[in-house]
Amino acid sequence: xxxxxxxxxxxxxxxxxxxxxxxxxxxxxxxxxxxxxxxxxxxxxxxxxxxxxxxxxxxxxxxxxxxxxxxxxxxxxxxxxxxxxxxxxxxxxxxxxxxxxxxxxxxxxxxxxxxxxxxxxxxxxxxxxxxxxxxxxxxxxxxxxxxxxxxxxxxxxxxxxxxxxxxxxxxxxxxxxxxxxxxxxxxxxxxxxxxxxxxxxxxxxxxxxxxxxxxxxxxxxxxxxxxxxxxxxxxxxxxxxxxxxxxxxxxxxxxxxxxxxxxxxxxxxxxxxxxxxxxxxxxxxxxxxxxxxxxxxxxxxxxxxxxxxxxxxxxxxxxxxxxxxxxxxxxxxxxxxxxxxxxxxxxxxxxxxxxxxxxxxxxxxxxxxxxxxxxxxxxxxxxxxxxxxxxxxxxxxxxxxxxxxxxxxxxxxxxxxxxxxxxxxxxxxxxxxxxxxxxxxxxxxxxxxxxxxxxxxxxxxxxxxxxxxx
Numbered sequence: 001x002x003x004x005x006x007x008x009x010x011x012x013x014x015x016x017x018x019x020x021x022x023x024x025x026x027x028x029x030x031x032x033x034x035x036x037x038x039x040x041x042x043x044x045x046x047x048x049x050x051x052x053x054x055x056x057x058x059x060x061x062x063x064x065x066x067x068x069x070x071x072x073x074x075x076x077x078x079x080x081x082x083x084x085x086x087x088x089x090x091x092x093x094x095x096x097x098x099x100x101x102x103x104x105x106x107x108x109x110x111x112x113x114x115x116x117x118x119x120x121x122x123x124x125x126x127x128x129x130x131x132x133x134x135x136x137x138x139x140x141x142x143x144x145x146x147x148x149x150x151x152x153x154x155x156x157x158x159x160x161x162x163x164x165x166x167x168x169x170x171x172x173x174x175x176x177x178x179x180x181x182x183x184x185x186x187x188x189x190x191x192x193x194x195x196x197x198x199x200x201x202x203x204x205x206x207x208x209x210x211x212x213x214x215x216x217x218x219x220x221x222x223x224x225x226x227x228x229x230x231x232x233x234x235x236x237x238x239x240x241x242x243x244x245x246x247x248x249x250x251x252x253x254x255x256x257x258x259x260x261x262x263x264x265x266x267x268x269x270x271x272x273x274x275x276x277x278x279x280x281x282x283x284x285x286x287x288x289x290x291x292x293x294x295x296x297x298x299x300x301x302x303x304x305x306x307x308x309x310x311x312x313x314x315x316x317x318x319x320x321x322x323x324x325x326x327x328x329x330x331x332x333x334x335x336x337x338x339x340x341x342x343x344x345x346x347x348x349x350x351x352x353x354x355x356x357x358x359x360x361x362x363x364x365x366x367x368x369x370x371x372x373x374x375x376x377x378x379x380x381x382x383x384x385x386x387x388x389x390x391x392x393x394x395x396x397x398x399x400x401x402x403x404x405x406x407x408x409x410x411x412x413x414x415x416x417x418x419x420x421x422x423x424x425x426x427x428x429x430x431x432x433x434x435x436x437x438x439x440x441x442x443x444x445x446x447x448x449x450x451x452x453x454x455x456x457x458x459x460x461x462x463x464x465x466x467x468x469x470x
């Protein structure tokens with residue numbers, strides 16, 4: 001058997017190695033998910049140590065929600081892996097490349113117009129991905145999220161949102177890709193340096209403009225009204241010299257009742273964004289069953305043509321002002337401790353390494369032969385083969401290492417908020433957010449180690465109440 005494999009041509013070895021590794025990763029992920037599903041099925045009652053922080057009703061809701069998500073993940077993951085395998089076995093990539101050539105030929109562009117053909121290929125590939133992923137996204141939103149009370153969208157809103165996302169993606173992806181391919185074509189021996197610098201600039205620009213120009217295309221952003229919360233946030237930012245310029249509230253409630261908060265911006269121009277579902281005093285989900293306020297909210301949505309739906313809740317959603325400040329203390333801790341800069345540096349070091357290795361491998365004809373390209377070696381296809389398939393073992397290892405690092409950063413950010421005197425408020429906020437998002441507080445140790453970028457709830461709560469770490 002091994003002798004037969006050794007005698008295979010290099011391109012066949014590469015192809016089968018890619019397939020075997022892909023299925024190995026899938027089976028590993030499926031095994032981890034199976035271990036976690038076993039936890040969901042067997043843990044029927046609130047563990048003793050959780051008795052004071054989670055009631056049995058919420059515990060059961062979170063258990064069933066996470067079980068449904070895990071079962072959905074199994075089937076969607078199996079479909080995705082099967083689809084990817086069939087695409088490779090049936091020559092889907094070279095087939096789509098030929099179709100792209102036929103399309104560009106209709107506009108009088110021959111094979112020498114490789115960048116134009118690459119853009120058509122990219123547009124067709126992303127369209128195929130969007131269409132095949134749409135049924136899964138619909139089921140996740142309108143069956144699972146709907147069943148467990150998180151979905152706030154109508155079908156019309158969802159479809160318009162999907163079309164808008166696709167259009168915006170194309171508007172960004174196609175020009176950026178065309179410029180990247182052009183740089184690789186004319187860059188000479190050191191093209192990898194120029195390509196890396198270009199992607200660095202693009203990523204920084206996108207991070208800078210996302211919340212101001214891209215995110216508002218999908219969600220409504222409004223300045224946080226004057227009041228105690230805004231004053232306290234500004235005071236906290238000033239106490240650690242965080243250069244805060246604006247505070248926004250994003251209308252996440254029209255899409256989902258999940259909550260979040262983040263900051264963005266470079267240098268002296270930082271902004272904080274709070275989801276309205278995070279704020280107990282602002283969340284429309286808390287007002288949807290409160291008489292006159294509900295009527296006003298409904299009329300406002302109808303007047304603005306908002307097709308999302310607000311559902312009445314039996315309990316308050318979100319955090320009190322003091323808890324919101326504790327959550328922001330955690331987020332600002334990431335900035336003060338340099339986590340954001342460290343993540344950017346790691347990302348760019350990885351990007352540079354990948355482009356350097358790409359430059360070393362792009363001339364290897366067997367890589368293209370392995371995936372059915374016998375007569376041409378398109379740069380875009382080379383990027384796909386090397387970054388997506390050849391680098392996959394390295395990407396898996398890097399992903400795990402970044403997950404471990406992320407958990408360490410989360411503990412440090414919690415400790416920073418604790419150092420600001422907000423330990424008790426962060427403790428209660430974590431419990432509330434876990435309940436609001438139906439997070440299940442019991443995890444298999446191996447699943448948690450591999451997947452959780454944030455430490456499990458109990459570990460974070462213990463760290464907040466235990467002895468301070470240096």
